[in-house]
Amino acid sequence: MSEQNRRNAIKNILAGSAAIAVGGALPSGASAAETKAYMLKGNINHSVCRWCFGSISLEELCVAANEIRLKGIDLVPPKDWDMLKKYNLVSTMCNGAEIGLTKGWNDKQYHSTLINSYREHIDLVANAGFKNLFCASGNRNGMDDETGLRNCVEGLKQVVGQAEKRGVVLTMELLNSKIDHKDYMCDRTQWGVELCKRIGSPNFKLLYDIYHMQIDEGDVIRTLTDNNTYIGHYHTAGVPGRHEIDETQELYYPAIMKAILKTGFTGYVAQEFIPVAADKLGSLKKAVVLCDV
Numbered sequence: 001m002s003e004q005n006r007r008n009a010i011k012n013i014l015a016g017s018a019a020i021a022v023g024g025a026l027p028s029g030a031s032a033a034e035t036k037a038y039m040l041k042g043n044i045n046h047s048v049c050r051w052c053f054g055s056i057s058l059e060e061l062c063v064a065a066n067e068i069r070l071k072g073i074d075l076v077p078p079k080d081w082d083m084l085k086k087y088n089l090v091s092t093m094c095n096g097a098e099i100g101l102t103k104g105w106n107d108k109q110y111h112s113t114l115i116n117s118y119r120e121h122i123d124l125v126a127n128a129g130f131k132n133l134f135c136a137s138g139n140r141n142g143m144d145d146e147t148g149l150r151n152c153v154e155g156l157k158q159v160v161g162q163a164e165k166r167g168v169v170l171t172m173e174l175l176n177s178k179i180d181h182k183d184y185m186c187d188r189t190q191w192g193v194e195l196c197k198r199i200g201s202p203n204f205k206l207l208y209d210i211y212h213m214q215i216d217e218g219d220v221i222r223t224l225t226d227n228n229t230y231i232g233h234y235h236t237a238g239v240p241g242r243h244e245i246d247e248t249q250e251l252y253y254p255a256i257m258k259a260i261l262k263t264g265f266t267g268y269v270a271q272e273f274i275p276v277a278a279d280k281l282g283s284l285k286k287a288v289v290l291c292d293v
Contacts, residue, residue, distance in 0.1 A: 040069045040292045043261055047092040047270035048284060049074040049235065056280065062087040064281045068288055074235075074270040075134070078124050092268040093171065093207070093233055095134040097121035101175070104138025106148035106185050111155040118159045118170070126166035132233060132268075133163070134207070135172050137186035137195075148185045153198045163203040171232050173207035176215040180242075187216050189223050196230040205232025211272065214239045214251060221259040228263035236291065237273040244273055244283050245290060257293040 040046065050073050053061050058073075058080055065073060065087065072090030076083075081091055097117045103110050118133070125133050137152060156170065163170050172195065177187040186192050192206045208231045214220055224231060238249035245253050260269065269291060275283040 040288070044257060044292055045071045045092075045266070045268045046288050046291065047072050047074050047090075047268045049093075049270050049272040050076050052272055052274050053280060053284070058083050062089055064284065065089055068281075068285050070288070071268060074268075074272070078121075078128075081128055081130075091125075091128070091130045092270060093132045093134055094121070094125045094128075094130050097133060098136050101136045101181060101184065102139045104136040104185075105152040105155045105172075106138045106143060107141070108151050108155070110138070111151075111158075114155060115158050119162060122159065122162050122166050122168045125168050131167065132169050132171050135170050136175075137172060137184065139183040140185050141183065143185070145185065145191055149191070149195055149198065152195055156199055156204060160199060160201045160204055164201060168203065169232050170204045171207045172204075173235075174209055174213055176209075176212040178215050180212070180215075187212075189213060189217065189227055193227050193230045206230050207233040207235065209235040209237075209272070210251065210256060211235065211237035211239055211242055220251070220256060224256075225259055225263060228260075228265060231265070231267075233267050234260060234265075234269045235272040236269065236287065237271075242272075242274050243276045245271075245287050253287075253291050254293055257291045261293060 047070055048065065050058065050061065058076070061073065062083060066089070070089070072092035073084060074093040075095050076091050077096045084091055097120070098104065099110055099113060105114060121133060125131070137148065140148065160170060172186055172192060174186055174189060174192050175181040175184045177184045189208070196204055196206065208224055210220055213223065217223065236245055236253065238245045239251050240249065245251065257269070271284060271287045273287065277283045
């Protein structure tokens, strides 16, 4: 597909979002508040990351999530779960157990703190009826990859048994170390997959962030297809810039979503772009429609 054809295809998908409307057409650029009566195909479980829409109150985002037909919201702390439940939404990726992105399971000096925190949060997640719990590798800080793998395995194996018993999936995010998260260790799919293999539990998976992995390794469709067994969650965003996933960026999300669907994936795909358009919720709606294959 030529560059011009690719851009035209995306524009047509966005402009054609009216096809999913019930009883009427959706105007181009319609806000979420104007799109209450449309249906999604039901093949993809859509979500959105809370932090990207921080200028909007959580309750307003919950209302919009229902109107856009999202299943839930990513990265909402436990103190706000009641708000999600008020709107029949799921915390699609729970967080709060981690110390941070730079201080993670690859460094044994943090194991005691992490083990206590994850034991507590695994129960919180399970008791709330949710499933996924975020975790991070931490930065290298001069550590080689093999040592980091061994340290992660040693620490995570002390909590993954509890996760199995409670039906919680510990999910480590793949982040790029080229632009956004310098020195982060889990910055390649191969490293993350090796960690999954060594832990050997269906309750430890990877959060494959399409934006981050396009930056660090590319070959997105082949990589997610070949390693789908180890992927439990997806994040989206436009490359370059991490903004709207429209015709201004290099990734063609309809093809990526079709590849994800073809693997048999039944988890969540969360929009994690930082909107630059004035109508932020309109941008969210357009992204969901674009990814709804």
